[in-house]
Amino acid sequence: xxxxxxxxxxxxxxxxxxxxxxxxxxxxxxxxxxxxxxxxxxxxxxxxxxxxxxxxxxxxxxxxxxxxxxxxxxxxxxxxxxxxxxxxxxxxxxxxxxxxxxxxxxxxxxxxxxxxxxxxxxxxxxxxxxxxxxxxxxxxxxxxxxxxxxxxxxxxxxxxxxxxxxxxxxxxxxxxxxxxxxxxxxxxxxxxxxxxxxxxxxxxxxxxxxxxxxxxxxxxxxxxxxxxxxxxxx
Numbered sequence: 001x002x003x004x005x006x007x008x009x010x011x012x013x014x015x016x017x018x019x020x021x022x023x024x025x026x027x028x029x030x031x032x033x034x035x036x037x038x039x040x041x042x043x044x045x046x047x048x049x050x051x052x053x054x055x056x057x058x059x060x061x062x063x064x065x066x067x068x069x070x071x072x073x074x075x076x077x078x079x080x081x082x083x084x085x086x087x088x089x090x091x092x093x094x095x096x097x098x099x100x101x102x103x104x105x106x107x108x109x110x111x112x113x114x115x116x117x118x119x120x121x122x123x124x125x126x127x128x129x130x131x132x133x134x135x136x137x138x139x140x141x142x143x144x145x146x147x148x149x150x151x152x153x154x155x156x157x158x159x160x161x162x163x164x165x166x167x168x169x170x171x172x173x174x175x176x177x178x179x180x181x182x183x184x185x186x187x188x189x190x191x192x193x194x195x196x197x198x199x200x201x202x203x204x205x206x207x208x209x210x211x212x213x214x215x216x217x218x219x220x221x222x223x224x225x226x227x228x229x230x231x232x233x234x
């Protein structure tokens with residue numbers, strides 16, 4: 001997928017931002033009072049409003065900035081990528097999957113290198129806060145495969161009582177996905193570092209696969225690994 005280039009006629013942009021008519025905006029351009037990226041603007045010119053390729057428009061010596069446009073992105077993260085901006089020991093980051101126009105977005109929470117699934121990205125700080133702060137209780141759902149069958153007693157301990165994992169008690173909802181009791185759907189209301197892996201690890205299980213399929217109201221739907229799409233704010 002590629003970034004949708006958001007461009008408009010310069011006269012339309014000026015009219016909307018300065019409260020002018022299109023004719024008045026054209027008059028400003030024709031009078032040489034407008035520049036784009038340091039060059040004198042011309043009638044009929046278009047300006048780009050993509051996230052990282054916004055043209056700088058100046059009118060009468062003052063920068064004309066567009067109103068803040070928020071972007072919300074869903075990515076199906078593959079295994080082998082980290083969510084940081086810098087690679088770690090030659091490990092690629094998820095930003096290498098995205099086109100340049102989306103690389104200013106910040107992740108809403110994270111998934112570790114060995115995990116896959118739904119990652120949300122945005123430039124809306126309030127949205128990120130509301131999606132990640134514990135008081136807003138955004139449930140995350142994962143599909144998890146263990147190295148061996150989960151004992152019924154351990155299932156009850158995790159679901160009903162919680163497991164001490166060093167930074168507090170971890171309690172998760174569990175739903176069996178396979179008869180061999182190795183595959184589980186995990187419901188998590190918080191998001192401590194590697195919480196699912198540490199919870200099962202405390203009981204002697206290794207997580208072989210961890211794939212997030214839902215984060216609050218957002219579901220992975222039909223996105224394939226490595227694919228991304230813009231999403232509405234819910």
